[in-house]
Amino acid sequence: MHDIRDLEKELKRRYGADGIQSNRDDLAFTAVKPHAVGDALAYLRDHWRYVHLDFITCVDLIEEGRLELVYMLRNHDAKHDLGVKTRIDRNRPVMESLHGHWAAVATYQRELREMFGIDFPGCPRVDEDFALEGWDEMPPMRRDFDTRAYSERTYFPRPGRTTSDPAEHMRTKQYPGRADL
């Protein structure tokens, strides 16, 4: 039987979770400390049937100097999604690699390494390029990555299209000499 309050109690007791905040009947979030994430996810998978990993992603909390990792799990039997969140230091972004938990985790971690600069020591191929081959700038999904400056620095400036006022065009080019335009 899937009881969200029992689950909350267990997560608090075992992993010091903050509690569970339910957004909908089928969606809730909880937060644990970074060192407890691996064990908490394994516990949720093995004891609470959150067997399916929907995704792993990151939110850049630049104001707080933190990166928030979100691990979204699904319990198909209870028809419930649980997001497990944890915050790590934005300046020293290192997180435990969980590639042994699910086969797809290594891919997510490779992407997070590239897009947010988070290191996952021990993760297979984590230092290989994923989507950005030959990227040597700061991780582009960070909030302070300036896309416009990057684009102006990287790509040669082009003059672009010249535009003209349609009314002026009609007066001077299309119908020159017409006083009523």
Add this chain to the structure above:
Amino acid sequence: MTTKDREKYPVHVGGTEPFDLESGRYMKVWQGPQHPGITGNMSLELITSGDEVVDLKTHVGYLHRGFEKLMERRKWIQNFPLVCRICVPEPDFNEYLYAAAVEELSGLTVPERANWLRAMNLEMARLTSYLMWLGGQAGAFGMGTIGQWTVTMRDFMLDLFEELSGGRIYHMYIVPGGVRGDVPQGWFDRVWSTLTTVESVLDDVELVLFNNAVFKKRAGGLGVIDPDMVDRFGITGPNARAAGVRRDLRIDRPYLVYDELDFSIVTGDGLGVESDAYGRTKCRVAEMRQSIDLIRQMMDRMPEGPVHEAPPNVLHWKIPPGETYLSAECTRGEYGYYVVSDGSDKPRRIYVRGPSYTHAVALLEHMGPGTNIADTAGLMVSLHTYPPEIER
């Protein structure tokens, strides 16, 4: 290939190259990014021994357009023309999920008829996407004619989308608060007629594809997915259902009007097929027929009424702080949007979860070894992978 056979090759550890290419025993073959057997822009790095694939790595990055980054710099409404472009064959799921997430966070309601039209739109998108995929699957095994038939049918479906929304590929029909407009006069009749044509072509396709000796021989036993792989690799959609796993978000967690429709989950064991490329094709064709039935049910039972609830001034629209995750069943599996708002007029973070992310990388890399070069394209297409979902 049996486990014993696999033992003759070096063990792949930690991403280091275990294959001595200088030895003459192995050869590296790049399949893609420009290759008729590759769907979209992706490449597969194959290490082969003879014509047998002994190692496969997926490479993406040929199509990275930075959608998620772009969305953080645009107002909520400005992202609508953007999200549909994440997925060419099936843009409507992006429209729906983004709209639904915005509506949930902002508290905007949707009229009943709009929900029916949205669901109908999604089923038409499913059928259209499957038509394109079916041509690719047959083409991967050398049957180009089937592709010509199905792509023609897809074009007929696109005519309907064009009449409905003005756009053939990117419809931008589903908007916050409902849909952009009601259906044109006589449109339902034309949908009905087109579905009848598609159905008759599907009869032909089934006849020539499923009774073709080459297809049966090559697709049978190719890319077998065991049920115990489903959770380990995060497999969703027809790839999981063909393995006998009864999961379909339309039934398990009904959204829009799916709980009012009469249909059941199509599974491989229900159809009496194996969980291989052949069985997955059977499942998908059965789901195409199911989509046709669902569209007809919706046209029969579509309620009258308004189709749009106007949001506040969209140029100054601030969404209250919060976060949500919404998912829907697309042709390839679970499609999802994780949306975070910080209370401003732009999204704080949007993460797009596409099913190909796991199917085309971790799963394909696992299944590649043991196939041969010629079947690699057929294997990939049988997983219905789509690269832009990997690099949003």
